[in-house]
Amino acid sequence: MLLQRIDSSVAYGIARAMIDGFNRHYRLFRAESARAKHRFETADWAGQQRAQRERIEFYDLRVKECVTRLEREFQASQQPMEVWQQAKLLYIGMLVDHRQPELAETFFNSVTTKILHRSYFQNDFIFVRPAISTEYIEPEDPKSHTTYRCYYPQTLAELPDTLRRLVEDFGLRVPFENLARDVADVHDALLPLFDHRRLRANFQIQVLDSLFYRNKGAYAVGKLINGFQEVPFALPILHNDRGQLVIDALLHGEDDLLMLFSFARAYFMVDMEVPSAYVQFLRSLMPRKPRAELYNALGLAKQGKTLFYRDFLYHMRHSTDQFRIAPGIKGMVMLVFDLPSFPFVFKVIKDRFPPQKDITPEQVRAKYQLVKQHDRAGRMADTLEFSGVGFPRERFTDELIEELLREAPSQVEIGDRNGDGRAEVVLKHVYIERRMIPLNIYLQECFDALKANPDDVRARQQLEHAVIEYGNAIKDLVAANIFPGDMLWKNFGITRHGKVVFYDYDEIEYITDCNFRRVPPPRDEDDEMSGEVWYSVGPHDVFPETFGPFLLSNPLVREVFMRHHADLLDVEFWQAHQQRLRAGHIHDIFPYEQARRFSTRRAVALSPSAESAAANPAPVPPALDGAALVAASSTFSSAEGVTA
Numbered sequence: 001m002l003l004q005r006i007d008s009s010v011a012y013g014i015a016r017a018m019i020d021g022f023n024r025h026y027r028l029f030r031a032e033s034a035r036a037k038h039r040f041e042t043a044d045w046a047g048q049q050r051a052q053r054e055r056i057e058f059y060d061l062r063v064k065e066c067v068t069r070l071e072r073e074f075q076a077s078q079q080p081m082e083v084w085q086q087a088k089l090l091y092i093g094m095l096v097d098h099r100q101p102e103l104a105e106t107f108f109n110s111v112t113t114k115i116l117h118r119s120y121f122q123n124d125f126i127f128v129r130p131a132i133s134t135e136y137i138e139p140e141d142p143k144s145h146t147t148y149r150c151y152y153p154q155t156l157a158e159l160p161d162t163l164r165r166l167v168e169d170f171g172l173r174v175p176f177e178n179l180a181r182d183v184a185d186v187h188d189a190l191l192p193l194f195d196h197r198r199l200r201a202n203f204q205i206q207v208l209d210s211l212f213y214r215n216k217g218a219y220a221v222g223k224l225i226n227g228f229q230e231v232p233f234a235l236p237i238l239h240n241d242r243g244q245l246v247i248d249a250l251l252h253g254e255d256d257l258l259m260l261f262s263f264a265r266a267y268f269m270v271d272m273e274v275p276s277a278y279v280q281f282l283r284s285l286m287p288r289k290p291r292a293e294l295y296n297a298l299g300l301a302k303q304g305k306t307l308f309y310r311d312f313l314y315h316m317r318h319s320t321d322q323f324r325i326a327p328g329i330k331g332m333v334m335l336v337f338d339l340p341s342f343p344f345v346f347k348v349i350k351d352r353f354p355p356q357k358d359i360t361p362e363q364v365r366a367k368y369q370l371v372k373q374h375d376r377a378g379r380m381a382d383t384l385e386f387s388g389v390g391f392p393r394e395r396f397t398d399e400l401i402e403e404l405l406r407e408a409p410s411q412v413e414i415g416d417r418n419g420d421g422r423a424e425v426v427l428k429h430v431y432i433e434r435r436m437i438p439l440n441i442y443l444q445e446c447f448d449a450l451k452a453n454p455d456d457v458r459a460r461q462q463l464e465h466a467v468i469e470y471g472n473a474i475k476d477l478v479a480a481n482i483f484p485g486d487m488l489w490k491n492f493g494i495t496r497h498g499k500v501v502f503y504d505y506d507e508i509e510y511i512t513d514c515n516f517r518r519v520p521p522p523r524d525e526d527d528e529m530s531g532e533v534w535y536s537v538g539p540h541d542v543f544p545e546t547f548g549p550f551l552l553s554n555p556l557v558r559e560v561f562m563r564h565h566a567d568l569l570d571v572e573f574w575q576a577h578q579q580r581l582r583a584g585h586i587h588d589i590f591p592y593e594q595a596r597r598f599s600t601r602r603a604v605a606l607s608p609s610a611e612s613a614a615a616n617p618a619p620v621p622p623a624l625d626g627a628a629l630v631a632a633s634s635t636f637s638s639a640e641g642v643t644a
Ligand SMILES: Nc1ncnc2c1ncn2[C@@H]1O[C@H](COP(=O)(O)OP(=O)(O)OP(=O)(O)O)[C@@H](O)[C@H]1O
Pocket: 326, 327, 328, 329, 330, 331, 332, 333, 334, 335, 336, 345, 347, 381, 433, 434, 435, 436, 437, 438, 486, 490, 491, 493, 503, 504, 505, 506
């Protein structure tokens, strides 16, 4: 697009309205995120969760508002190409000194694609690539704050004081229970992580200026630098039961941070003037995490989606393999396919479901939407939702095309949409989510290895880990008020970090809506011998005693499960949780293991039988008794999140 002159006042009006629309969006988004601090200080957990949920809707609302304004004031959809070309260039001009240019470009795309016909936005009218660089953007008033703060202790002895200052500088208006003790714990945990015998000239701690809020937690995120060594860290700050603050743990290293920023958790609330600078800093802590996922974690999901799509197109250009039906047991509701070289799966809702699936496609979408807005508690995969996505036909196996045309014909169009002579498969609606190893496949691999060699210690450990994690996943979901509905192994996947995550959402319900019942005793011998269900079952009835035969037919699995999670087969477990949830209790779930908590470590250190205590992490102290219900029972427990 090469324009000789920019002279359209309509184009200027469109660009101005667009940037006003975006600025309004980001102002509201930021204000809501900034209020997280107050909600944290006043322990307004229900408010925090509500805000997390509601903020997700902000973007679409602002896009709608802007579209309406553009149509009303400028009859935008009637404007010729030339006006749109000018509007885009004028808009770029308005972004030169902007603090969130990448988000503003995405906003422009969202609005433009709502107004213009697809054949237009295929070409020059949207930002296919960023036009404005996000490098080296500083806050408007760097004197009032910078993206991250630096602290330079001159000696090791100054480190505790520095850590104290670093925490105090967040200006939380709630006293700490014992900040000196917590700082000493952080200090002791930090020392072994870097070569502290030699402090280098650049010895420093950098910490992002805003805390990261999610549910009942606030996290300071930063890195310690000494010479060429860098230690990424996060400090979770929580309330104790007396309303005072505690630093609960030191999370460190890329893997801890990846768990904290996992795609299976709710989005953080962070007060950011320059989000790209936050993303850049976070990437220095987690270089393997795509920028798309960092934007998602920061609540900027539209940007996450834009970047994901750009990454996907780039990957398509730099790969040659074919989409295929995803390995594992096929779904009755979803048609799932993947591209082996790309770590995501694509899910299309089938046109028809078998009779046992008493649900409509609209209801399936509503369930996926529920998961998006709910706290995923580290146990439900986030999904990106796309409509009208085109894939090159030649990258599909014939088998997959047949399956798509058979199972979801209303969702598929095959043709040359762009008129470039190459056939495309266009999917009307598709969910995209992280690929995991389905748990049934993972367990089968263990069974096979143990069959070949019953003494295969690794396979046994893997099996044990998977079964324990599976139970923990269900317990974390329960704490988050989610009943998975279909708990078969195939509906869970295992991540790179060995976490078990649920991904089959069509039967989920709120725990508070379920009716957990005991199986009534048989009325007579006929009932007992019938092998059929002789009692009446309501739509929300759940019979935990009956889970066993479905889940635990394998004796190895059964043995591990009964040792760790027998309570899941007990109706009282479910009823007790339900009562607490109904009473408005918000559970704690931690995005790290119990053994990592300073309180656990102190309890272990004080215990006379420290060794056995270390092997069986101490019960969660009453300060966070919500956690005791769920987390203390699970050796591998992790996951923060909260619920209701
Ligand atoms: N994120 C994922 N990673 C890897 N494989 C997956 C993923 N999601 C789904 N699958 C595969 O696709 C299959 C069907 O997916 P899913 O359970 O979502 O469909 P469904 O139709 O809802 O299933 P059901 O018939 O149990 O209701 C799974 O059994 C699994 O093999």
